[in-house]
Amino acid sequence: MTIVVPERAKALLLSLLLLIAFLGAWELAVPSAEKAAQQSEYEMLTGGGAPQAHVPPPSQVIGKAVKELSNPFYDNGPNDKGIGIQLAYSLYRVLTGYFLAALIAIPIGFLIGMSPLFYKALDPFIQVLRPISPLAWMPLALFVIKDSQASAIFVIFICSIWPMLINTAFGVANVRKDWINVAKTHELGSLRTAFQVILPAAAPTILTGMRISIGIAWLVIVAAEMLVGGTGIGYYVWNEWNNLDLTSVIFSIIMIGLVGMLLDAAFAFVQRSVQFQE
Amino acid sequence: MEKPFIEVTDLTRRYPAAKGGEPLTVFEHANFSIEKGEFVCIIGHSGCGKSTIMNILAGLDAPTEGGIIMGGKEISGPSLDRGVVFQNYSLLPWLSALKNVMFGVRARHPDWSRDQVVAHSEQYLEMVGLTGGAEHRKPAQLSGGMRQRVSIARAFAIQPQLLLLDEPFGALDALTRGTIQDELIRIWSATEQTVFMITHDVDEAILLSDRILLMTNGPFARVAESVVVDIARPRQRAEIIHDPAYYKIRNHLVEFLARRSKELSGSHGREASGGPPLTVRPGLKDPDDKEREPSWPKLVSAVG
Numbered sequence: 191m192t193i194v195v196p197e198r199a200k201a202l203l204l205s206l207l208l209l210i211a212f213l214g215a216w217e218l219a220v221p222s223a224e225k226a227a228q229q230s231e232y233e234m235l236t237g238g239g240a241p242q243a244h245v246p247p248p249s250q251v252i253g254k255a256v257k258e259l260s261n262p263f264y265d266n267g268p269n270d271k272g273i274g275i276q277l278a279y280s281l282y283r284v285l286t287g288y289f290l291a292a293l294i295a296i297p298i299g300f301l302i303g304m305s306p307l308f309y310k311a312l313d314p315f316i317q318v319l320r321p322i323s324p325l326a327w328m329p330l331a332l333f334v335i336k337d338s339q340a341s342a343i344f345v346i347f348i349c350s351i352w353p354m355l356i357n358t359a360f361g362v363a364n365v366r367k368d369w370i371n372v373a374k375t376h377e378l379g380s381l382r383t384a385f386q387v388i389l390p391a392a393a394p395t396i397l398t399g400m401r402i403s404i405g406i407a408w409l410v411i412v413a414a415e416m417l418v419g420g421t422g423i424g425y426y427v428w429n430e431w432n433n434l435d436l437t438s439v440i441f442s443i444i445m446i447g448l449v450g451m452l453l454d455a456a457f458a459f460v461q462r463s464v465q466f467q468e
Numbered sequence: 469m470e471k472p473f474i475e476v477t478d479l480t481r482r483y484p485a486a487k488g489g490e491p492l493t494v495f496e497h498a499n500f501s502i503e504k505g506e507f508v509c510i511i512g513h514s515g516c517g518k519s520t521i522m523n524i525l526a527g528l529d530a531p532t533e534g535g536i537i538m539g540g541k542e543i544s545g546p547s548l549d550r551g552v553v554f555q556n557y558s559l560l561p562w563l564s565a566l567k568n569v570m571f572g573v574r575a576r577h578p579d580w581s582r583d584q585v586v587a588h589s590e591q592y593l594e595m596v597g598l599t600g601g602a603e604h605r606k607p608a609q610l611s612g613g614m615r616q617r618v619s620i621a622r623a624f625a626i627q628p629q630l631l632l633l634d635e636p637f638g639a640l641d642a643l644t645r646g647t648i649q650d651e652l653i654r655i656w657s658a659t660e661q662t663v664f665m666i667t668h669d670v671d672e673a674i675l676l677s678d679r680i681l682l683m684t685n686g687p688f689a690r691v692a693e694s695v696v697v698d699i700a701r702p703r704q705r706a707e708i709i710h711d712p713a714y715y716k717i718r719n720h721l722v723e724f725l726a727r728r729s730k731e732l733s734g735s736h737g738r739e740a741s742g743g744p745p746l747t748v749r750p751g752l753k754d755p756d757d758k759e760r761e762p763s764w765p766k767l768v769s770a771v772g
């Protein structure tokens with residue numbers, strides 16, 4: 191008798207094994223926490239030696255995670271907020287900047303996708319603005335807006351706009367001529383053609399752009415918050431580094447990864463819902 | 469004499485020269501007419517401009533010279549009066565079969581309620597034999613034949629004055645093609661629809677049409693002949709092949725496509741206005757083929 195194990199289950203099992211092997215190797219490679227603690231306690235008592243940061247073993251990180259995640263929304267003043275609050279700040283900035291960008295990028299992308307004239311006219315601006323690192327805008331934003339919160343949102347806005355703009359324009363410009371002809375032979379007006387034919391036809395390409403944008407926005411927010419400070423997961427990482435609390439740093443790195451994965455999964459879900467097969 | 473329903477006059481389509489080349493004249497001085505309720509097929513070799521003529525009829529393309537009058541009005545753009553079944557079906561892939569038909573019905577009757585639109589669409593899907601759940605599937609989940617049925621249902625459902633079909637069965641296997649041809653005949657006889665259809669299949673043209681227009685090869689293609697299909701209706705695929713007229717017509721068409729479409733092509737030395745195509749009736753039971761024989765020398769001499 192043979193037991194058929196589905197491919198997915200096999201892959202999952204292998205992932206788990208890899209994770210355990212990695213964590214095990216890590217745990218063994220790190221000098222035991224007690225030893226380090228004893229030594230440094232002695233050093234601290236004698237006043238010799240600055241507090242030294244050690245890469246913590248995974249067991250310590252897991253302990254930290256359990257503690258943090260059991261009470262993620264506590265707030266004990268500016269430098270001591272729960273991980274949930276910090277992530278919420280970052281998500282708020284990312285989503286605000288991102289949706290403002292979508293509000294502008296998608297209509298303009300539509301326009302330049304429909305009109306070769308507008309495309310040619312706007313192309314040089316896009317080509318120059320697009321390669322600028324979003325953080326390069328930060329000083330200018332801080333000076334003009336005079337508000338660090340809004341500046342971070344602006345940086346997210348500016349980095350999210352390009353993939354959405356370019357993909358929308360590309361998707362709209364490449365809608366099959368046949369489908370446009372279907373709209374024409376049915377005497378659809380331009381607004382109806384835009385919403386009933388061009389938008390659904392270009393939706394998969396537009397959603398690809400939106401998915402790329404949200405990924406970039408989540409990458410950029412960490413750096414932006416390290417610069418502007420105050421709140422947010424980027425600030426949290428930097429703050430814990432200044433406290434030499436590497437356990438928290440590693441824990442927050444993992445959280446950044448997990449939230450980024452969830453954001454991407456959400457957009458992948460929307461993308462699948464507008465996907466069609468020709 | 470009463471004016472025909474559709475009158476194509478001196479239709480010419482040229483494409484501007486590519487860099488360093490000469491302008492391309494796809495066809496010129498095409499003259500023909502279509503009566504109300506008539507089923508007309510057009511045959512010609514690939515590239516002679518059949519699709520171009522149909523696009524001009526549909527209002528999707530404009531002629532370089534000449535024009536088309538339909539029902540007393542010049543055709544100047546697309547209209548719901550002319551339904552089109554494109555060569556590649558052109559269904560909207562993100563909509564189900566039913567929604568594709570509803571798309572057309574809604575465009576035609578913006579004032580109808582949703583229930584009316586659904587009922588009307590379902591009626592036409594039923595007419596082409598697409599029921600039992602298939603109507604809720606997306607085009608990608610339908611076979612080529614089913615897709616073509618949806619496309620035909622969409623075009624018939626808007627009840628246009630003229631139905632345009634561009635090689636509608638070109639991509640289908642012979643069996644499926646046969647069934648859909650039968651369905652098309654059935655629907656057409658029930659609706660008295662005027663149809664203009666492109667095909668490259670001689671048997672299909674004889675089975676379906678009242679009249680077959682023959683085009684010479686491009687460039688400078690012309691509509692050279694109008695062949696009347698003198699076979700009584702209703703026609704059955706299995707029976708018409710025993711009709712003596714069938715092979716006379718078939719031979720005439722095959723002979724034209726094999727030989728004369730080439731001989732007559734590129735003959736732009738003719739007078740500027742081509743005049744109407746020669747009417748031929750190879751199927752008439754005329755003992756000495758009076759109608760057909762004398763017309764050939766006339767045509768050849770006209771070519772020069």
Ligand SMILES: Nc1ncnc2c1ncn2[C@@H]1O[C@H](COP(=O)(O)OP(=O)(O)O)[C@@H](O)[C@H]1O
Pocket residue numbers: 483492494512513514515516517518519520521686
């Ligand atoms: N946009 C275009 N520019 C230049 N030539 C074209 C264009 N569209 C079609 N043609 C030419 O017109 C001719 C007729 O095309 P078409 O009407 O599709 O032929 P058919 O349907 O009879 O096979 C072809 O030779 C094709 O190369």
Ligand SMILES: [Mg+2]
Pocket residue numbers: 518519
């Ligand atoms: Mg064609």
